[in-house]
Amino acid sequence: MLVDVLRWSGSKVVFLVAVGFCVVCIGEIFFRLPVVRQRLEYEPDPVLHGQFVPSQRGYMWLANQSLMSPEISINGEGLRGREPVCDQRVIIALGSSQAFGSGVRDDEVWTSILESRLVAKGHDYQVVNAAHPGYGAWHNSVVLRRFFRRRTADVVIYRVSIGDRQFRMRSPERQAED
Numbered sequence: 001m002l003v004d005v006l007r008w009s010g011s012k013v014v015f016l017v018a019v020g021f022c023v024v025c026i027g028e029i030f031f032r033l034p035v036v037r038q039r040l041e042y043e044p045d046p047v048l049h050g051q052f053v054p055s056q057r058g059y060m061w062l063a064n065q066s067l068m069s070p071e072i073s074i075n076g077e078g079l080r081g082r083e084p085v086c087d088q089r090v091i092i093a094l095g096s097s098q099a100f101g102s103g104v105r106d107d108e109v110w111t112s113i114l115e116s117r118l119v120a121k122g123h124d125y126q127v128v129n130a131a132h133p134g135y136g137a138w139h140n141s142v143v144l145r146r147f148f149r150r151r152t153a154d155v156v157i158y159r160v161s162i163g164d165r166q167f168r169m170r171s172p173e174r175q176a177e178d
Helices: 002-031 110-120 137-150 172-177
Strands: 056-058 072-074 089-095 125-129 155-159
Touching: 089 110, 089 137, 110 125, 137 155
Parallel strands: 089 125, 089 155
Antiparallel strands: 056 072
């Protein structure tokens, strides 16, 4: 009797393992199809711990993992937006997710709008969006130093939200010391 029970339960375990394996394989195939929107991928970084993989298009999760962002373009330098043009003057923008424009399309990001307005007024500027969700002041200083190793910028804009709970205003006494 015990042998029969073991044979019966053993066959069920083999069946469940086989079904689980098939489900995982089908899921992998589905999520690698080119018609399925791809999530933005990160690569490890020894200093920043993670940064976007260069040259990709995809989405990121918003609103506590309940909403997909519009499609986001990451250029060959791992920054948001189109590929850089070497012969244009550069404005580099740094900040966190608000500066990055996590919830808007590429043409709706404030850096893209600023660039199009400058071009419309006859200025030859490229606005590079080097902001990254989750990055703070220290992370952005690393990104800026790395950017300056490759090229120069005419203007640096660092956008920070005072309402952000990670940002602390300096006391008036400390501000007076500066």
